[in-house]
Amino acid sequence: MKKDFLILYELKNREIENAALLASELRKRGYSVGILYINAKDYFNEYRVVLTPNLANDNDMFFVLKSTKKAPKKIILMKQEQALSINEEKSGWGIPVGISKSVHTIAWGQSMVDRLKSAGINQSEIHKVGNIALDFNHRSFDQYFYSRELLAKKYKLDCKKHIHLFISSFSYCNLEKYYYNHLKKINKDTEKQVEIAEKSQKEILKWFGKIIKEHNDIIIIYRPHPAENISEGVYKMAEKFPNFVINKDFSIRQWIRIVDSISLWYSTSIADIAYCKKKCMILRPYEYPDD
Known part of the structure; x- marks a missing residue:
């Protein structure tokens, strides 16, 4: 079966709410969406776009590509860890390398945008949209908790x-x-x-x-x-x-x-x-x- 989006999550209590919120909004806009634990496999469906929480190197890329029935046309890196120490930033920790640099990457702020650009990632593939998790702190979610x-x-x-x-x-x-x-x-x-x-x-x-x-x-x-x-x-x-x-x-x-x-x-x-x-x-x- 063909679907539009697959959202992968790694740490449930950190990411599952974010995945559910994003899936809800995408469904409102008419897209079909699946949510899957990152170490699980879905060989029954093929997805046009896969969103992954982390992606550092070629091994990670191949892991994502093999997680579904057919390789997706597009991969989006949600990048769940963006607040790093000075030494971690200097070392390039968490910045995609190899073919992983070709995916679309979410940046929470300008600092991450600058880090990604300095690592050679194309500006057109960097999207500064903020951290979706903070949306849950809006008053409109009061009844949710x-x-x-x-x-x-x-x-x-x-x-x-x-x-x-x-x-x-x-x-x-x-x-x-x-x-x-x-x-x-x-x-x-x-x-x-x-x-x-x-x-x-x-x-x-x-x-x-x-x-x-x-x-x-x-x-x-x-x-x-x-x-x-x-x-x-x-x-x-x-x-x-x-x-x-x-x-x-x-x-x-x-x-x-x-x-x-x-x-x-x-x-x-x-x-x-x-x-x-x-x-x-x-x-x-x-x-x-x-x-």
């Missing part, structure tokens, strides 16, 4: 207590050995980033433990990064303190809307917090290098 009371009931939280959200970015903690070795090949700062992340996580967990001991009217929601392999220390906190809750359900925007306070270590979710007109605390027990 759970209320505080409904979400508290769903997870058996006492909504009369102060609910604090910690947005974790500790994706470099508790890495599988094979993935750690893979990261070292593409990012020379991996070892340093792992060290800072692991000791920062341990210290922040100590702070939360102290807060919960002294204030039983506070609930701390630990929101793991979508790519985080949750460490033993986090699980032990949840076992020890009933008011320390690990929850990776729904998008981060759902939780930002209903909590009383927010903290983070290093997260692009600060943009969602700002759009929701909320404040947050940045927890940095150890200095994080400027680069």
Whole structure:
């Protein structure tokens, strides 16, 4: 069967809402749309256009081309990771190379446009349209999200207590050995980033433990990064303190809307917090290098 668009997603709680919103708009305009996990295959349908969350090299390109019954006529790179460190930008991390440079690429802002152009990507294939995820912070989506009371009931939280959200970015903690070795090949700062992340996580967990001991009217929601392999220390906190809750359900925007306070270590979710007109605390027990 022939269809117009296929939207691939990688990390469900980061991307599935975006895919659904985009699919809804395309269907309104008369297009047929499919949504598929990036590691799955659809050999029953052929698509005119495939949108992929990430695309770095020829291997990624061939992977996308082989994901459907027939190779698409056009590929669009949504590029889900665009907020990078100075060193990551200098190294060219995440910039398409090889034949992947020929696809149409979404840029959230001028900085990414400039990076793509300096890498030799044709201006006509770069599209500055912003981050679709931020659309969910518009007032028109208020009825889309759970209320505080409904979400508290769903997870058996006492909504009369102060609910604090910690947005974790500790994706470099508790890495599988094979993935750690893979990261070292593409990012020379991996070892340093792992060290800072692991000791920062341990210290922040100590702070939360102290807060919960002294204030039983506070609930701390630990929101793991979508790519985080949750460490033993986090699980032990949840076992020890009933008011320390690990929850990776729904998008981060759902939780930002209903909590009383927010903290983070290093997260692009600060943009969602700002759009929701909320404040947050940045927890940095150890200095994080400027680069």
